[in-house]
Amino acid sequence: MSSKAILPRRPHEGTCGSFSHIWIPTANRNAWFSAISDLAPTEITPSGWQWFQLKACTAAADFLPQEVRLTLREFSRTSSIDTFVLDNLPFVEPGPPPDDRTRPATKPFLHDAVLAGTVGQTLCESFTYKQEDPNLHQEVAPALGQENTASNFSRRSLPWHNDGACFEFELQPYLLAFLGLLNDEDVPTLLLNLDEDILPAISFRLLSELMRPQFIFPVPASLNFGSCEVRVHDRPILFQDRHGVFHVNLPSRDCEQATLEAQEALSEFRELLCGLTARHVVVGPRRLLVFKNTRNLHSRPNVTGKRWFTRTYAAKSLDLHRVATSTSSSEPNSFDARLLLM
Numbered sequence: 014m015s016s017k018a019i020l021p022r023r024p025h026e027g028t029c030g031s032f033s034h035i036w037i038p039t040a041n042r043n044a045w046f047s048a049i050s051d052l053a054p055t056e057i058t059p060s061g062w063q064w065f066q067l068k069a070c071t072a073a074a075d076f077l078p079q080e081v082r083l084t085l086r087e088f089s090r091t092s093s094i095d096t097f098v099l100d101n102l103p104f105v106e107p108g109p110p111p112d113d114r115t116r117p118a119t120k121p122f123l124h125d126a127v128l129a130g131t132v133g134q135t136l137c138e139s140f141t142y143k144q145e146d147p148n149l150h151q152e153v154a155p156a157l158g159q160e161n162t163a164s165n166f167s168r169r170s171l172p173w174h175n176d177g178a179c180f181e182f183e184l185q186p187y188l189l190a191f192l193g194l195l196n197d198e199d200v201p202t203l204l205l206n207l208d209e210d211i212l213p214a215i216s217f218r219l220l221s222e223l224m225r226p227q228f229i230f231p232v233p234a235s236l237n238f239g240s241c242e243v244r245v246h247d248r249p250i251l252f253q254d255r256h257g258v259f260h261v262n263l264p265s266r267d268c269e270q271a272t273l274e275a276q277e278a279l280s281e282f283r284e285l286l287c288g289l290t291a292r293h294v295v296v297g298p299r300r301l302l303v304f305k306n307t308r309n310l311h312s313r314p315n316v317t318g319k320r321w322f323t324r325t326y327a328a329k330s331l332d333l334h335r336v337a338t339s340t341s342s343s344e345p346n347s348f349d350a351r352l353l354l355m
């Protein structure tokens with residue numbers, strides 16, 4: 014696959030269409046680093062993390078340049094930016110990566126402070142699906158026994174997809190944030206933007222088929238529903254929200270479709286995606302990648318070497334999540350995926 018852009022590892026910034034690249038001035042970075050270098054949760058409990066997140070957000074607001082804060086704040090509102098990369102972030106060596114999806118005891122909290130602080134500026138709230146991982150910050154690195162799964166914890170390549178495609182639009186992550194910790198072999202995250210890359214390449218006939226609520230999506234194995242294969246029915250792959258903005262929904266693995274038309278449209282769409290020119294972003298140390306989950310598709314090639322990033326999902330509002338799962342706003346933003354699917 015050809016590459017649209019491999020981001021340079023040097024001071025650079027600018028906006029190109031739906032993509033924005035922001036370089037944090039080193040003076041700001043150093044002051045921010047000093048403010049969060051000793052920050053840690055008062056206790057490893059939900060209330061301890063809530064306190065930590067608040068402190069992290071305050072520090073990010075204090076030390077990020079005002080224009081950067083405005084860009085992040087607009088991201089969840091009227092902005093036409095669908096993806097941004099923040100470079101030159103505070104960083105310390107993270108220690109050895111996990112191989113069991115859990116947070117290593119040796120991992121410094123500084124990384125979590127950077128992630129929570131930055132995502133907090135978007136005014137979105139981090140959340141998680143309980144069955145996938147009860148922690149708001151998830152450690153994404155190849156995990157033992159999951160090398161060949163269709164998940165972020167495997168080493169095998171992942172096809173084009175968005176996360177949480179099996180959920181209704183309002184219950185999916187609005188944004189995904191990947192904070193780089195290790196990436197020895199510079200394995201890229203690949204992105205295709207809906208307006209700039211995907212829609213212009215689709216024929217009207219295929220667009221019509223993909224907008225029909227005729228597709229069956231499997232619930233991902235990472236949601237851990239046990240041995241039972243759960244599927245959702247009658248979903249469109251492309252749809253417009255109430256403002257007429259297009260969104261895309263595509264799981265990371267396909268299942269057999271109910272009709273020949275759906276099967277053929279899905280196969281044609283997959284084939285078309287593989288021929289498009291993707292943006293390559295190497296998520297590594299000092300870099301954060303944030304993108305709108307249903308305005309982009311993402312994928313990655315095989316993972317070689319050590320690769321580790323901390324991920325969080327965030328949404329503009331969690332009201333529906335709380336109603337669907339009978340969770341109060343004082344409880345952790347960790348929601349039962351089964352209840353969200355009902």
Ligand SMILES: [Fe+2]
Nearest residue numbers: 174175176311
């Ligand atoms: Fe993903």
